[in-house]
Amino acid sequence: MHRRHIVVLTGAGISAESGIPTFRGSGGLWFKYRIEDVATPEAFARDPAMVLDFYNQRRAQLESVQPNQAHKALARLEQGHKVSVVTQNVDDLHERAGSTSVLHLHGQLRRARSTVAPDWTMDIGYGPIRMGDTCPLGSQLRPDVVWFGEPVPAMDEARDVVASADVLLIVGTSLGVYPAAYLAHDAPAGAEIIVVDPEAREERVPGARIFREKAAGRVPLLVAELLENPA
Structure with a gap:
């Protein structure tokens, strides 16, 4: 059975619910x-x-602070799919929740x-x-x-990861920060795109399923749905 590659692009909103x-x-x-x-x-x-x-x-x-239910659910997603997390966040909450493939676009606070x-x-x-x-x-x-005005060294790697997605799940970012916002457009034709953010705007991700909700409430439900449909 083909295990779908689910790429998760996360922003500040997912960590805000942990108190950051x-x-x-x-x-x-x-x-x-x-x-x-x-x-x-x-x-x-x-x-x-x-x-x-x-x-x-x-x-x-x-x-x-601690990982919240959204971080933990994304880690559980690895039980049924190949999962790659690309995060704009500099915290370590994805790793602490158990995600094993995390690419930090903007660096890491613990380094x-x-x-x-x-x-x-x-x-x-x-x-x-x-x-x-x-x-x-x-x-x-x-x-x-990565400070404002500095290049984003991981950008090319992130674009390659997104380009291989079967599903692109965008969580906790309104896609207002560039160059990270360009990643939403790097998903291949036919990929399913899902956005979870209270301030999501349809024009930024045409054709996406949009949930204008906080991550900790919606992401566990989406993860359950994706685990029920492995192929």
Whole structure:
């Protein structure tokens, strides 16, 4: 029997239900911080200590939250299908829920990287990066996240993954962030596309089944439906 390849594209909405603030939307993270001050290479060059502190707070908070029912349901989906998760999120909730194939488009909060050698990264868990923490080349460590204005190294790999999908499930993203939003258009002809997001807009994904709902309520139902129909 052919096991369908289900590609799941996730955004901030799925993690918001675990208590992680979103960058956009009412009450989002950016209400307290200007993007220009904490999420650009220029900000890090100007005030690295403040940028490090911002991400240290995010990392410490991440340790205190748990995967929700949507994360757990997506992990269960692997019981009947090949599943690839492509996430815009920098948290580790997909992995902690049990998903085994997760591609992080925008980097990972639990990793640090060299400021001079972007390919040198290390797992730092939930601890802080401090001024003076350096890579083997002697350069200051920074969060291994993609800041505004920086290229998205995993984009080509993500496009290849989406291009092989039998089903594309888009969860918790209104597809307003580029270049990630382009991925919705990389699914092959004939692939089923499902969108779960309270702010989903039909014109962004023509022909998709749309559920304007939160992830933790709808995703487990969709996963049950997909597991009942393996082929």
